[in-house]
Amino acid sequence: MTMTINDSTYTTETAKTKRRLYMELENCIGCRSCLAACTQCGGHEQRNRNYVYDVNPLVNRQTMPLMCLHCVDPACARSCPAQAIQIHETGAVLSALVEKCIGCQNCTIACPYGIPKFDEEENLMYKCDLCIDRTKDDIPPMCASVCPSNTLQWLTEEEIAEKQNRHDLDNEKWVTSMPYLEGETNVKVNLPGILQGTVKLF
Amino acid sequence: MEQVTSKQPINGSNKKHQNNINNAFASHYAKSMFIAISGLAILTFIGTRMFTHVDLNLYGYMVGTIVFLGGFFYRFIAWGERPPTKIMIKKGIKLLFRKSTPKTSVDHLATYKFIWNRGIYRWTQHVMIGWGCLLACAVTFPLVFSWMYFTMEENGMYTIVLFGMDLMVVPADGAIAFLSYNALNISAIMVIIGVCMALYRRLKNMQARAEQQLFYDFLPLYLLLFISITGLLLTVINVFLHGKGHYVMSLIHQFSVIVTLIYLPFGKLAHIPFRPLSVFARNYREHYGEKEMKECKVCGTEFVSTEQSNDVINVLGTNNIEFNMNDGFNLAELCLPCRRKYRIARFSGSPTHQVPVKEANQNAKG
Ligand code: SF4
Numbered sequence: 001m002t003m004t005i006n007d008s009t010y011t012t013e014t015a016k017t018k019r020r021l022y023m024e025l026e027n028c029i030g031c032r033s034c035l036a037a038c039t040q041c042g043g044h045e046q047r048n049r050n051y052v053y054d055v056n057p058l059v060n061r062q063t064m065p066l067m068c069l070h071c072v073d074p075a076c077a078r079s080c081p082a083q084a085i086q087i088h089e090t091g092a093v094l095s096a097l098v099e100k101c102i103g104c105q106n107c108t109i110a111c112p113y114g115i116p117k118f119d120e121e122e123n124l125m126y127k128c129d130l131c132i133d134r135t136k137d138d139i140p141p142m143c144a145s146v147c148p149s150n151t152l153q154w155l156t157e158e159e160i161a162e163k164q165n166r167h168d169l170d171n172e173k174w175v176t177s178m179p180y181l182e183g184e185t186n187v188k189v190n191l192p193g194i195l196q197g198t199v200k201l202f
Numbered sequence: 203m204e205q206v207t208s209k210q211p212i213n214g215s216n217k218k219h220q221n222n223i224n225n226a227f228a229s230h231y232a233k234s235m236f237i238a239i240s241g242l243a244i245l246t247f248i249g250t251r252m253f254t255h256v257d258l259n260l261y262g263y264m265v266g267t268i269v270f271l272g273g274f275f276y277r278f279i280a281w282g283e284r285p286p287t288k289i290m291i292k293k294g295i296k297l298l299f300r301k302s303t304p305k306t307s308v309d310h311l312a313t314y315k316f317i318w319n320r321g322i323y324r325w326t327q328h329v330m331i332g333w334g335c336l337l338a339c340a341v342t343f344p345l346v347f348s349w350m351y352f353t354m355e356e357n358g359m360y361t362i363v364l365f366g367m368d369l370m371v372v373p374a375d376g377a378i379a380f381l382s383y384n385a386l387n388i389s390a391i392m393v394i395i396g397v398c399m400a401l402y403r404r405l406k407n408m409q410a411r412a413e414q415q416l417f418y419d420f421l422p423l424y425l426l427l428f429i430s431i432t433g434l435l436l437t438v439i440n441v442f443l444h445g446k447g448h449y450v451m452s453l454i455h456q457f458s459v460i461v462t463l464i465y466l467p468f469g470k471l472a473h474i475p476f477r478p479l480s481v482f483a484r485n486y487r488e489h490y491g492e493k494e495m496k497e498c499k500v501c502g503t504e505f506v507s508t509e510q511s512n513d514v515i516n517v518l519g520t521n522n523i524e525f526n527m528n529d530g531f532n533l534a535e536l537c538l539p540c541r542r543k544y545r546i547a548r549f550s551g552s553p554t555h556q557v558p559v560k561e562a563n564q565n566a567k568g
């Protein structure tokens with residue numbers, strides 16, 4: 001992708017190579033491909049770890065995906081007494097290590113978005129690990145690989161910055177973290193156009 | 203970020219806590235080390251009838267054990283100082299005498315019921331390795347510290363001496379004697395079977411292979427294999443080669459055990475000493491769950507014990523993480539589906555969490 005970026009903070013080498021999961025929420029058409037793809041990821045044992053919600057089910061058909069946002073200071077890992085939740089060097093917050101998780105479920109209570117799932121039978125927590133065996137080699141996570149509506153994308157920081165330029169309305173309502181999230185996250189979220197005071201043209 | 207007036211006692215004693223760690227670390231460590239080594243020495247003193255029965259061939263293991271204790275306490279104390287761990291240990295000890303403790307302990311630590319639920323193959327593999335190691339330790343360490351040894355006072359009869367007391371007299375060619383001196387061979391075979399199953403799964407199953415790391419996942423398996431094979435070779439040498447090369451092999455075997463003991467507190471095997479905490483966790487959830495459940499602030503479902511909800515809020519508070527919302531609740535007070543819907547509501551501007559409709563199709567089953 002060739003483009004010129006004015007903002008000097010984004011011209012570093014890592015900005016060109018480091019990719020992140022990026023979500024454009026209102027694109028979601030509710031097909032649940034991301035859920036199906038998640039079940040097929042290595043180590044997920046046929047169970048999906050992400051969610052798709054009806055935004056206002058009695059009124060319209062809008063849906064939005066929700067998954068672990070891979071917090072920079074993850075509440076789940078902070079609250080785990082067994083140190084079972086490790087943070088990968090890419091910033092991905094991994095699922096519980098099977099031999100360490102003692103099944104207390106603190107993480108499920110701590111996560112501000114209600115992401116970690118718990119298996120009572122196996123006494124084990126499992127959560128989105130950003131398909132770490134893929135993303136550590138810069139292969140997009142399963143969900144972003146299959147999303148047909150570009151709701152979930154795997155983009156460099158440079159590309160995300162360019163999106164920001166395109167959507168920036170100078171009303172401080174563009175994307176990500178604060179104030180619509182509880183803390184800095186590694187996954188970037190573009191809030192729906194309604195909130196930004198604009199309607200997107202497709 | 204919105205930080206509304208807090209209804210929960212959030213802040214905790216961050217500063218005091220920091221001081222504690224710094225002062226306590228060195229002294230805790232020294233104290234634990236001192237108590238453990240004194241304990242070992244006293245037991246050995248009694249076991250050896252005042253050091254008259256020390257088996258000096260086993261000296262290397264003693265050094266290995268002491269190095270292991272050093273590493274173990276280092277890890278354990280650093281770990282126990284983390285706020286969530288501290289709470290779990292403190293409340294776990296308080297609740298240790300619940301009626302269900304024996305059953306939970308057996309399920310979690312002896313029969314590994316939860317691993318059975320993860321798959322029979324994994325369970326078999328874990329039982330082989332786990333019980334093989336436990337059996338081997340139960341035989342080896344008493345021998346090393348001379349807490350247990352065999353004497354032959356009259357011909358054909360062995361006396362098993364435990365802690366300086368004559369435990370029983372058995373015929374040298376009887377079943378008990380056979381099992382006793384073959385215990386280590388049996389455990390070695392169990393461990394070899396288990397490790398081979400584990401290695402096979404890791405190499406054959408592409409999914410499992412993708413997750414593996416050399417130092418974390420493979421090294422402990424190779425170490426266990428190394429110990430078991432050199433141990434078995436000792437028997438082979440004794441039985442078939444009339445003890446030729448026994449000394450060299452026993453040194454190699456000792457070396458393998460010592461390396462493993464040093465590695466143990468830091469790698470995957472560290473879960474062995476730390477695992478009993480899962481019994482604490484289960485007791486904690488059961489006890490406080492019976493006492494009082496927390497109702498979700500949105501839908502009213504009881505989803506966790508009040509105690510745990512408060513504990514988590516406090517632990518996050520000591521890490522300067524606070525999730526008090528403008529809408530008058532802490533996020534830890536919402537049940538999981540409501541918490542997710544609440545986030546969608548924050549994203550979209552429509553109050554998803556207020557709509558009384560169950561979350562639709564979240565498991566990719568068409
Ligand atoms: S979104 Fe939840 S599960 Fe994911 S890293 Fe943050 S706290 Fe952990």
Ligand code: SF4
Nearest residue numbers: 080101102104105107
């Ligand atoms: S359930 Fe497992 S991963 Fe979650 S906090 Fe407890 S020990 Fe950690």
